[in-house]
Amino acid sequence: MELRQLEYFVAVAEESHFTRAAKRMHVAQSGLSSAIRSLERELGASLFIRSTRQVELTPAGRALLVEARRALSATDAARDAVAAVQGLIRGNLAVGSLQCVHVVNVPHVLARFHAAHPGVEIQLRQGGSRHLIDQVKAGRLDIALVARPLRPTDDVLIRSLASEPLVLACGLEHPLAGRTQVSLADLSREPFVDFQPDWGSRDLVDSVIGDRRIAFEVNDVHSLLDLVTFGLGVALVPQSFSVKTDKAQFIGLAEPVPAWETVVVTSESPSAAATALLDTVAAARSGRC
Structure with a gap:
């Protein structure tokens, strides 16, 4: 063969x-x-x-x-490893990312990486967390910035970047808008706006309050917030979403619930280019670039 x-x-x-x-x-x-x-x-x-x-x-x-995708990915990694020993990083780098990664400015990081390694051709794909992790497993992505999966995930390495609490997003005229905190029981009759099932935030919210009516299902952050703003439903979202609009109210939860965690996922043997991008992400997080 x-x-x-x-x-x-x-x-x-x-x-x-x-x-x-x-x-x-x-x-x-x-x-x-x-x-x-x-x-x-x-x-x-x-x-x-x-x-x-x-x-x-x-x-x-x-x-x-x-297995063919894994074999070809391993071959590319072997070529990259030899190039790295020679002081070169070249080839292709396929990156997956959620639409909004608050803890990392993805375009800035990719620009810094490209400036440092112009011989690497970068591809970027956006999608839901589960789909992107599966793409890393299959060897179609080298690295992905996603939400931490709720279930154990084999054949990949997962590194934590940051975590933040979930908060309630509702319209400014919503009856709950004046509260300083809300309990999950307060939301039992509320229509929800949420993402599609393969999104990491959807998985997390389902684990927190699974018995609910999802009236609107969307695939981008701004549509979710617009629907909430017009009073068509409420949403549980990462706290960082609150910087995206002043037309919605964001309220803390009374009960302790699992945090939203952003992670970076690679294969168990990341390529030289993927390792270099990890270093660029770490530098951006520490303020060194």
């Missing part, structure tokens, strides 16, 4: 099409198809269900995809 075969296989799996995969890999389709057939013969299993319009992974193909 050759690395080139695995690269071709991953390209076909992600494109769901041999022609598009061949264009992506800058090879003739016949050569790519031949490499895939050779891989299937070597493994003794069909990897794709072929049709005239697209291809789909077989169960064997789905199993191989996870």
